[in-house]
Amino acid sequence: MRVVTGLFSGRRLVVGMVALASMLLLAAYLLFFTSDTTTARTDQPIAFNHEVHAQNGIPCQYCHNGVTRSPVAGIPSVELCMGCHQHVATEKNEIVKLAGYWERQEPIPWKRVHYQPDYVYFNHQSHITAGVNCGSCHGDVARMKEAEAVVNMNMGFCLDCHAEQKNKDALYDCVVCHR
Amino acid sequence: MAEHKWTMIVDLDKCTGCNACVVACHAENNVPVASEDEVKRGRGLHWMRIERYWEGEYPDVKARFMPVFCQQCGNAPCEPVCPVYASYHSEQENLNVQVYNRCIGTRYCGNNCPYRVRYFNYRTPEYDAPLEQQLNPDVSYRSAGVMEKCTFCIQRIRRARETANADNRELQDGDVQPACVQVCPSGALVFGDKYDHESRVTNMLPNERQFKLLEHMGTEPAVYYLKGGETDVGD
Structure with missing residues (x-):
């Protein structure tokens, strides 16, 4: 046995x-x-300073103007930057770099700061329409010298906020973000 | 309580079996194209297929066509068998939804579907450059081991609703049009909200030619077929 x-x-x-x-x-x-979607500081091709621009009273949507009508917020074109910087602070190092891209007719190869996986369909338009502040998800960018991902945008972060809304049931549906 | 009941009507009298809907579906939903060898082994993927039936004896032969896709059952056999709730009923959209990133590929749903409209990814699709550029960015790219099926183009439904919300208005009939409906040259496919009393589908139903696939099983499909040909529709 x-x-x-x-x-x-x-x-x-x-x-x-x-x-x-x-x-x-x-x-x-x-x-x-x-699960951490925050990244370390990125080395951007131009040391763009969000703080300076925000303190001079430029709203987020002046440059990221896709938010009200598109899923993506958008990165401003070199043309939009040059609209001001043909005249403003033209002697500074970073602006000279910018003018270089403008003269070479090249887009600036910005590095992505906020990242979502391919199976997540976030829509900026719906959030702006519902009156969500940019800072609720992106942190206080107006006080950042270099844009950093300070909020960990994982599914728990999204659902914590969706749970507090009046139409909670509709916002808890999987197809709201996954399709 | 859902606000919408998305419904499709397929008029078999108008369907010519041209397969435009199948092609449009492949393009819209990033459905991979299987090789001849894979199809032989039963691994082909078509969210939508045209079933062909021959009627009569030579020389008096007629071909009958029937587009078959997910019937978006109200009482779906695929839903209760999923161990991870990847196949679930969306109360908001009143549709059967497949959450790809949740799916672990047990294939229970596909085996339990009486319409055979769920398809399994036996391999991760590959696209030679520059073909990856034609993928629809609004739809997930499914990898091997994931079940997929017709969604009534949920990405278009969501986009239409988000646009309507931004414009501060209700969804209207015609705002949403799945890819198959959009390309159907004979207008055999009609899509709309059955809860909307003014919509085109509501006006077309009830119809003396209407029937549903395997209706006796109690799956409550959201797809209505209208009989075609010289079929006797009864009294």
């Missing part, structure tokens, strides 16, 4: 513990690192 050894005895226990520990570590890694 075979002797049935206990599941949690001797070497098996050690192997089981190691397996469990590694699974927990993997789970922790997946939870805390891969």
